[in-house]
Amino acid sequence: MASSETQPRFGQSVKGLLSDKVTSCSGDVIALTRQVLKGSRSQELLSQAARNMVIQEDAILHSEDSLRKMSIITTHLQYQQEAIQKNVEHSKNLQDQLKHLMK
Amino acid sequence: MAATGDEAAAMESISKAPVPPTDLNLTPTPTPTPTPEPEPEPEPRREVAANDATENQKAKRPSNNNDGGVETAEEATEPAEPDINELCRDMFDKMAVFLQGELTATCEDYKLLENMNKLTSLKYMEMKDISINISRNLQDLNQKYASLQPYLDQINQIEEQVTALEQAAYKLDTYSKKLEAKFKKLEKR
Numbered sequence: 001m002a003s004s005e006t007q008p009r010f011g012q013s014v015k016g017l018l019s020d021k022v023t024s025c026s027g028d029v030i031a032l033t034r035q036v037l038k039g040s041r042s043q044e045l046l047s048q049a050a051r052n053m054v055i056q057e058d059a060i061l062h063s064e065d066s067l068r069k070m071s072i073i074t075t076h077l078q079y080q081q082e083a084i085q086k087n088v089e090h091s092k093n094l095q096d097q098l099k100h101l102m103k
Numbered sequence: 104m105a106a107t108g109d110e111a112a113a114m115e116s117i118s119k120a121p122v123p124p125t126d127l128n129l130t131p132t133p134t135p136t137p138t139p140e141p142e143p144e145p146e147p148r149r150e151v152a153a154n155d156a157t158e159n160q161k162a163k164r165p166s167n168n169n170d171g172g173v174e175t176a177e178e179a180t181e182p183a184e185p186d187i188n189e190l191c192r193d194m195f196d197k198m199a200v201f202l203q204g205e206l207t208a209t210c211e212d213y214k215l216l217e218n219m220n221k222l223t224s225l226k227y228m229e230m231k232d233i234s235i236n237i238s239r240n241l242q243d244l245n246q247k248y249a250s251l252q253p254y255l256d257q258i259n260q261i262e263e264q265v266t267a268l269e270q271a272a273y274k275l276d277t278y279s280k281k282l283e284a285k286f287k288k289l290e291k292r
Binding site for chain 2: 014022026029030033034037042043046047049050053056057060063064067068070071074075077078081084085088089091092094095098099101102
């Protein structure tokens with residue numbers, strides 16, 4: 001007597017068995033997908049990476065602010081150097097006059 | 104015992120029933136030679152069965168076959184729903200949407216990290232440009248200050264000379280005061 005799975009069991013129709021089988025298969029697929037995602041730990045690692053990036057952002061902004069201030073200070077130094085350049089050209093005359101006085 | 108043997112044979116024939124015909128045929132069909140094919144129907148009805156192959160599963164009607172004096176019967180199944188294809192398609196579509204949604208969450212996390220990294224790299228590129236400008240400007244400044252060094256040495260010499268001049272002026276002032284005091288003393292005499 002052939003008693004395969006396709007044969008109707010006692011009290012159940014083929015249609016009911018088929019729907020149960022489809023439901024179980026779909027549930028298995030869903031469980032498999034979730035297990036694969038859970039096993040890869042991608043969610044944890046990615047969230048940790050995003051958290052670290054947010055922590056680093058403050059330091060990056062501070063560094064950028066410091067660099068901009070350095071550029072401004074460098075510009076001021078350039079202005080001062082130009083002013084010094086203009087004024088030291090008179091020092092030669094001053095030195096000649098002092099030599100003459102010291103004689 | 105013979106009756107039970109016949110009943111067992113009947114049960115086996117029921118379990119091993121062939122593909123049922125579309126029409127209910129109570130009259131025994133003439134089968135002179137036993138054929139290996141399970142279909143006992145005549146040829147015209149085979150075409151009908153072939154055309155209704157897709158509908159066999161939907162509409163299985165109970166039929167009785169007489170095979171050696173033993174009646175067999177097929178399972179009385181319900182006719183399939185007319186929109187079963189659409190329902191199946193709908194089910195698979197929704198399953199695909201669900202699975203895609205599950206995977207999209209991780210993809211969105213990756214995209215978020217990618218965007219954050221891109222923005223951070225842009226910021227670092229800007230900082231790199233700023234630092235390059237600062238470095239170039241400071242190098243120019245160092246060169247200009249190096250060119251100013253002789254002038255700064257002259258300024259140091261001027262400062263030393265001015266200090267010496269100031270000492271000489273103090274000495275001259277003291278000498279002139281002494282000279283004034285002697286002159287007044289001599290004038291009183």
